[in-house]
Amino acid sequence: MAPRSPPPSPRRPGGVVLRGGRGLSVGLCALxxxxxxxxxxxxxxxxxxxxxSLxxxxxxxxxxxxxxxxLVLAGAWSVRRTVRGRRASGPHDGLRGFRVLVLCQAAALTGAVVAGWSLAHALVARAGLALQGLGSDAAAALAVTAAGVLLVVAGLVGQSWCRLDEDRTAPPAP
Structure with missing residues (x-):
C-alpha cells in the first residue's frame, strides 16, 4: 500500500496550488x-x-x-496584509488565505473562459458591429470580453498577493 501524502497545511496558503506550487500563469489562462x-x-x-440567431x-x-x-482583489488584499504582518492573524487565517487563493485561481480561469467565449461571439457577430455600432451584440460581447480579461488579471494579481515567500517560512541555509 502506497503511503498517503499529508494534507496541506492550513498555515501555508501557497502549499497546494496548480503547477507544483507556482500557481496559475498568464500563459495557461491565455491558452x-x-x-x-x-x-x-x-x-x-x-x-x-x-x-x-445568436x-x-x-x-x-x-x-x-x-x-x-x-471582491477577489479585496479578499486577496486582506491576505496580503496578514502575510506581511500588518494585520493580526487569527486561528483560521491560513485556511482563509488558502480559500482566497483558490478563489483567485477560479476567478482567473473563469475570466479566461468568459473572455474566449465572448470574443468568439463578437467575431461571429462582427457584421452587426459595422451596421449597428455600439448598440450591437458584437459591441456588448467586446465589453464582456474586456470584463473577462479584467477578471483574469484580478485573479492572477490576487494569487500573487496570497503567495508566501519561502525565505520567510524556512530557516536560512548554512
Whole structure:
C-alpha cells in the first residue's frame, strides 16, 4: 500500500496550488481563452449559418464580472496584509488565505473562459458591429470580453498577493 501524502497545511496558503506550487500563469489562462475561442467560434458559426440567431449579449453582463474581480482583489488584499504582518492573524487565517487563493485561481480561469467565449461571439457577430455600432451584440460581447480579461488579471494579481515567500517560512541555509 502506497503511503498517503499529508494534507496541506492550513498555515501555508501557497502549499497546494496548480503547477507544483507556482500557481496559475498568464500563459495557461491565455491558452484556455484561445481554446474556448476556437471551440466557441466553431459552434457559434455553425449555429448562425443554420439560420438561427445568436444568443443575445448585453452590457449588463459586465457588472457581475467586475464585481467579482473587485471582491477577489479585496479578499486577496486582506491576505496580503496578514502575510506581511500588518494585520493580526487569527486561528483560521491560513485556511482563509488558502480559500482566497483558490478563489483567485477560479476567478482567473473563469475570466479566461468568459473572455474566449465572448470574443468568439463578437467575431461571429462582427457584421452587426459595422451596421449597428455600439448598440450591437458584437459591441456588448467586446465589453464582456474586456470584463473577462479584467477578471483574469484580478485573479492572477490576487494569487500573487496570497503567495508566501519561502525565505520567510524556512530557516536560512548554512
Amino acid at each position: 484556455l481563452a484561445v481554446l474556448v475561442l476556437a471551440v466557441g467560434y466553431a459552434v457559434l458559426s455553425w449555429w448562425s449559418e443554420g439560420g438561427r 444568443p443575445p449579449v448585453g452590457y449588463l453582463a459586465t457588472l457581475p464580472l467586475v464585481l467579482v474581480a473587485a
